[in-house]
Amino acid sequence: MKPRSASFGICWKKHQLGDQILGTVNLHLQARGVRITTGTIVDATILHAPTSTKNREQQRDPEMHQTKKGNQWYFGRKAHVGVDSKTKIIHTAVATAANVADSTVLPDLLHGEETRVWGDQAYRGPTEVIKECAPRAQDHTHRRYRYKNGIDEEERAKNRTKSSVRSKVEHPFQMKLKFGFVKLRYRGLKKNAHQLFVICGLVNLVLSRRKLLLATSASWQGAASLCG
Secondary structure, eight states: OHHHHHHHHHHHHHHHHHHHHHHHHHHHHHHTOOOSSSSEEEHHHHHHOOOOOOSSOOSOTTEEEEETTTTTTEEEEEEEEEEEETTTTTEEEEEEEESSSSGGGGGGGSSSSOOOEEEGGGSSOOOHHHHHHOOOOOEEEEEOOEEEEEEEEHHHHHHHHHHHHHHHGGGHHHHHHHHHTTTTTTTHHHHHHHHHHHHHHHHHHHHHHHHHHHHHHHHHHHHHHOOO
16 A cells, blocks of 8 residues: 555646646636736746765756856756736746756746746847747847947846846745745656645745735625625
């Protein structure tokens, strides 16, 4: 007989429960007035995986990879998200190995109804991809401003203006600390992807808690007035 935890893990993976939970949470939020709008901010964050080889296979997780950010190397995977620019709700999440370029995941992070798309310089130059996935969208991703012969101050100023909107994506990422989602617990991308989807659903509920409480209070007041 399989342990209950193992059976649950198999069921979780087989029925794609993580993805369904995120979708169900977002539908619940929309029914309460927290809607996905036409602006999307795309970004990615690195989640660390154990580097120890003290396991049965005597090797690191083969589905995880290392990548360099700045002058430091990281081993693990990336969590890519598409965040609504108005409500900060995560409407899409994708899990990949850490060495996958952010821009290659861009098409999977758009819902198609965007009129504006924001992203940092990791998404530089994806205008054609954005037009293909979201025909009405304007490309507000950051542009290169540093060159060998100097700095393009005009482009730099434009990037700063874009950052005022793009920085909203940091709020969902800060929430990963609240749920202890800094290091990966499982081996393999699929299991960790399901955990990512559940965390994103929880983050959306926490970010929307005030609106949900107001909506609940209003419904209770309406019911009370009918009963009175």
